[in-house]
Amino acid sequence: MLPGMNEPTFLILTALAGEPMHGYAVIEDVEHMTDGRVRLRAGTLYAALDRLRGEGLIEVDREEVVQSRLRRYYRLTGAGEQSLEAETARLRAQATLAEGRLRARRTNFGGATA
Amino acid sequence: MTENRYRRLLALYPRDFRQEYGDEMLGVLMADPRPGPAQAFDIVRGAIAAHLRLMVSGQSRVARIVQIFGAMLLFSIALGRVAVEVRARVKYPEFVSSVETVSWARLAGWGVAMVAAYLGWRLVGAAGATVGLAGEIAAPAQFYLDTPATVLHAYWMIVAAAIVLIAGLVAVRGGREEPRGIFWVAAAGALLVAEATLFDRLFSPVGNGLVMAAAGLAGVAVFRQEPEIRARLLCWVAPVLVTVPLVQWGFGGFVEHNMRHPESLQLINPVQWAVLVLVPLAAFAGVSMLSCRDLPGLSARR
Numbered sequence: 001m002l003p004g005m006n007e008p009t010f011l012i013l014t015a016l017a018g019e020p021m022h023g024y025a026v027i028e029d030v031e032h033m034t035d036g037r038v039r040l041r042a043g044t045l046y047a048a049l050d051r052l053r054g055e056g057l058i059e060v061d062r063e064e065v066v067q068s069r070l071r072r073y074y075r076l077t078g079a080g081e082q083s084l085e086a087e088t089a090r091l092r093a094q095a096t097l098a099e100g101r102l103r104a105r106r107t108n109f110g111g112a113t114a
Numbered sequence: 115m116t117e118n119r120y121r122r123l124l125a126l127y128p129r130d131f132r133q134e135y136g137d138e139m140l141g142v143l144m145a146d147p148r149p150g151p152a153q154a155f156d157i158v159r160g161a162i163a164a165h166l167r168l169m170v171s172g173q174s175r176v177a178r179i180v181q182i183f184g185a186m187l188l189f190s191i192a193l194g195r196v197a198v199e200v201r202a203r204v205k206y207p208e209f210v211s212s213v214e215t216v217s218w219a220r221l222a223g224w225g226v227a228m229v230a231a232y233l234g235w236r237l238v239g240a241a242g243a244t245v246g247l248a249g250e251i252a253a254p255a256q257f258y259l260d261t262p263a264t265v266l267h268a269y270w271m272i273v274a275a276a277i278v279l280i281a282g283l284v285a286v287r288g289g290r291e292e293p294r295g296i297f298w299v300a301a302a303g304a305l306l307v308a309e310a311t312l313f314d315r316l317f318s319p320v321g322n323g324l325v326m327a328a329a330g331l332a333g334v335a336v337f338r339q340e341p342e343i344r345a346r347l348l349c350w351v352a353p354v355l356v357t358v359p360l361v362q363w364g365f366g367g368f369v370e371h372n373m374r375h376p377e378s379l380q381l382i383n384p385v386q387w388a389v390l391v392l393v394p395l396a397a398f399a400g401v402s403m404l405s406c407r408d409l410p411g412l413s414a415r416r
Contacts (some may be wrong), residue, residue: 023142041153042142043160046135050164069141 005087013084020061021076126161129170129193176346178285179293181231184278189224190303194310196221203323220249234290243279250275263369270357273394295335352401353394360393
């Protein structure tokens with residue numbers, strides 16, 4: 001698991017968990033997954049892709065040339081899948097904890113909110 | 115924003131990064147319907163991050179070598195200085211009372227830092243190096259108000275001590291592998307101790323010769339490293355080396371003024387302190403970039 005995986009990294013790995021994608025497709029998929037809340041920019045995206053490749057969490061799936069420009073597709077590696085699973089479990093545990101506390105709060109205060 | 119403008123912004127990235135992703139990024143930027151200052155800012159920020167990442171990548175393994183070699187040499191110098199004080203105490207008991215506490219502290223600090231570095235004990239190493247660094251600062255600082263140049267002349271030692279402390283903090287965790295060339299550094303350390311113990315530097319040219327020989331042996335230890343490690347080692351040594359010309363030429367007038375006018379001593383002003391801190395940092399950054407450029411194999415990922 002990556003210590004302190006940030007949200008863009010989590011979302012990029014989640015996007016690539018579906019299928020191999022090129023850079024712009026990752027931007028669009030992340031935007032779609034977050035209902036437009038997160039829209040990555042090229043500088044942020046490629047900094048993350050380079051780091052994730054360096055950590056062995058993603059790798060190049062294939063390359064093609066579109067309108068005389070290189071288009072590279074990235075895919076999740078086995079290590080990337082494990083890392084995403086671990087981060088998902090961590091987030092789920094935190095969400096469950098938060099849910100439990102909110103439920104207890106509602107019970108204690110009879111549904112009143114401060 | 116036009117393609118040419120994006121190309122100019124992408125030129126800010128390190129060469130290797132640009133070769134790897136430049137074309138792809140250009141495609142994404144041209145497809146993105148959000149041109150403007152925020153996009154440009156994101157590219158500039160990404161370029162700075164890529165440079166910083168390139169600068170620190172691969173440093174943790176090198177940092178351990180810096181930590182071990184640096185702590186060994188600083189321990190030898192500290193031992194030599196204690197030996198000088200002991201010798202002075204024996205020779206002139208009426209003038210010299212005892213070895214100064216700060217000298218013992220420095221010796222103990224660097225001793226602990228050296229052993230901990232070798233065994234891969236990060237926290238103990240950091241504690242030892244902190245004591246050593248405090249000693250290196252305290253020793254000249256006690257004379258600062260009377261002779262400000264004392265701090266300048268000891269500044270290379272302070273920078274070296276800070277480098278060893280930083281190297282210990284970023285060194286690879288739990289490293290136990292013995293670095294190449296350690297015996298050359300041990301020999302250099304032995305010469306430094308011998309120089310301080312056996313010869314009076316003021317009156318014996320042999321002592322200066324031994325210091326030069328020790329520098330040569332340390333150089334051999336650096337030369338025996340793999341090329342990429344060697345290049346990275348230079349990044350760590352550069353801040354120490356740059357302090358010599360900095361003090362010599364940058365502060366020559368300051369030192370001379372204080373020598374000629376003891377009645378109106380100048381202290382180091384805030385701008386001069388800033389220069390003393392920033393120039394070694396700039397040396398590290400500059401040599402990092404140059405060494406990465408010379409050795410493409412050292413890029414962030416590969």
